[in-house]
Amino acid sequence: MAENGYLCHTNLLLCPMPTNKHRISLKDLAHELGVSIATVSRALRSSPEIGKDMQVRVKELAQKLNYRPNPFAQSLRKDAPRIIGVVVPNLVTHYYASVLDGIEEEAVRKGYSVISANSHESFSDEARAIDNFIGLHVEGIVACLAQDTTDYSHFNEIADMGIPLVFFGRTCLTDKFSSVTANGDEAARMATQHLVDTGCRRIAFIGGPNHLDMVRRRKHGYIEALHDNRIPIDRTLVACGPIDYHVAMERTKQMLGQPGRPDAILAFNDIITFAAFTAIKAVHLRIPDDVSLVGFTDDAHARYVTPRLTAIEDQSKQMGSVACRLLLDNIAGNHAIRHEIVPQKLVIRESTRAKAQTAPPTPTS
Numbered sequence: 001m002a003e004n005g006y007l008c009h010t011n012l013l014l015c016p017m018p019t020n021k022h023r024i025s026l027k028d029l030a031h032e033l034g035v036s037i038a039t040v041s042r043a044l045r046s047s048p049e050i051g052k053d054m055q056v057r058v059k060e061l062a063q064k065l066n067y068r069p070n071p072f073a074q075s076l077r078k079d080a081p082r083i084i085g086v087v088v089p090n091l092v093t094h095y096y097a098s099v100l101d102g103i104e105e106e107a108v109r110k111g112y113s114v115i116s117a118n119s120h121e122s123f124s125d126e127a128r129a130i131d132n133f134i135g136l137h138v139e140g141i142v143a144c145l146a147q148d149t150t151d152y153s154h155f156n157e158i159a160d161m162g163i164p165l166v167f168f169g170r171t172c173l174t175d176k177f178s179s180v181t182a183n184g185d186e187a188a189r190m191a192t193q194h195l196v197d198t199g200c201r202r203i204a205f206i207g208g209p210n211h212l213d214m215v216r217r218r219k220h221g222y223i224e225a226l227h228d229n230r231i232p233i234d235r236t237l238v239a240c241g242p243i244d245y246h247v248a249m250e251r252t253k254q255m256l257g258q259p260g261r262p263d264a265i266l267a268f269n270d271i272i273t274f275a276a277f278t279a280i281k282a283v284h285l286r287i288p289d290d291v292s293l294v295g296f297t298d299d300a301h302a303r304y305v306t307p308r309l310t311a312i313e314d315q316s317k318q319m320g321s322v323a324c325r326l327l328l329d330n331i332a333g334n335h336a337i338r339h340e341i342v343p344q345k346l347v348i349r350e351s352t353r354a355k356a357q358t359a360p361p362t363p364t365s
Contacts, residue, residue: 024067026134026161032061038162082112084327085133086142087126089170091118093270094298095316096144099168102320103142110328112139121243123148130154140164140327142320145172147209147243164330168323170214178330178338180323184214184296187312187344188221189228191266191294194310194346196229199355200264200292204237204255206248206276207268215240215268218296222266237262248275249282256283256291263291263355270297277305292352299347307350315342 026044030037035054043050043058050058061067086103088096104114115138117129126146131154133141141158143165152172158165159176167179195203205222208215219240226233236258239251248267252275255262265280267273273295280291287293287307294310295302302311319342326338 024062024065027157028065029058029061029067032065033057037157037160041161041163083115083136083138084112084140084142084324084331085115085117085129085136085138087117087119087129087133088144089119089121089126089146091116094301095270095314098298098314098316099144099320099323102317102322103324104320105317106321106324106328112328119146121147123151127154130158134158134161134163138163140166140331142166142168142323142327144168145170145212147212150211164327166323166327166330168319170212172213174339175337178326178336178340180319180326180340180342181214181217182314182319182344183341184217184344185221185224187296187346188218188266189225190221190346191310191312192222192225193228194348195264195266195292195294195352196225196231198264198288198292198352201231202234202237202260202262203231203264203266204239204262205266205268206251206255206272207238207240208243208272210240218268234260236260240268243269243271245271245275248272249279252276252279253283256280256285261291264352265291265293267293267295267297270295270301273297273309273311274301274305277309287351288353288355292355294346294352296344302347302349310349310352311347312344313347314344318342 026037026040030040033040039050039054040058043055044062046055084107086100088100090096100116107114117132119126119129123146126149130141140163144167155165155173159173165177167177169181171179171181192203203226205219207219210216223233237255239255241247241251248271252265256279265276267276276293277287280287280293285291294312296312297309298316299313302309322340322342326340
């Protein structure tokens with residue numbers, strides 16, 4: 001654990017202890033008293049926002065019902081720096097590791113420590129991580145939605161409790177929480193235009209789940225660029241589904257095996273980009289001679305493959321820094337909801353170039 005300003009960083013997907021008894025929660029106390037969860041939480045902390053009478057009522061009921069806050073949280077709060085929690089969908093990818101690096105750097109500079117949790121793109125893991133953060137009494141939370149998340153009740157509870165939270169990348173409940181996103185629509189439009197400028201006309205988009213706002217933004221930019229160039233939308237060239245390497249590779253192979261295969265692919269993120277990269281080579285097509293490829297990925301991965309990838313690169317560390325600054329401002333009392341945009345950039349490398357005007361070859365299996 002962190003002490004005296006040092007960084008605290010651990011993977012926090014704690015499994016609840018089995019018990020036959022219902023553990024009294026803040027929600028139980030709030031229901032019994034007929035007040036909000038936020039009121040109970042603040043009363044237990046002796047917040048000056050809550051009157052003395054209510055503080056006494058809440059504390060007496062908590063004692064009567066044997067409400068006990070997490071002892072680990074109490075130990076953290078005695079001598080350790082103030083703690084913020086971060087939940088990401090996939091901690092092992094460069095993008096999320098870089099965002100976390102930006103968060104940690106900013107947090108430590110302001111005297112905070114960071115505890116991270118990996119949702120593994122799972123709604124249940126995400127909800128459990130958020131619940132654990134509440135139990136640990138973190139000062140605030142930075143979060144990116146798991147691809148499985150369509151139920152936002154755990155985030156609504158955070159709002160009701162008055163716990164500061166900022167989303168990055170994939171967001172929801174934008175009327176309740178601040179967020180930091182990239183200009184994915186503009187970046188996708190720019191990348192698609194680049195493919196059109198190199199002579200591509202059958203440009204595919206391979207994305208993630210359609211309910212994610214990040215997917216919708218990037219797909220919108222792709223479609224707008226096709227409209228700008230009077231290129232009809234071919235639904236067989238648009239595939240959105242799970243963010244999974246093997247699923248994306250099979251989707252790409254299927255596209256490449258159909259009549260009128262794509263001559264270019266715009267890939268939603270690094271996992272899908274490298275799935276498409278592998279699939280193209282697996283069916284013995286050449287990048288970029290037969291199929292151009294542009295992906296949303298980071299600089300390191302894009303430069304260290306052959307051919308080097310034309311990529312839309314996130315300023316992911318900056319995104320983490322901005323998200324942390326918004327959160328710390330919120331913790332300090334600035335409750336204005338703000339939505340910041342960190343721009344992406346298109347870096348042109350070897351996986352795209354002007355195409356000769358010849359009929360495309362048929363892929364081999």
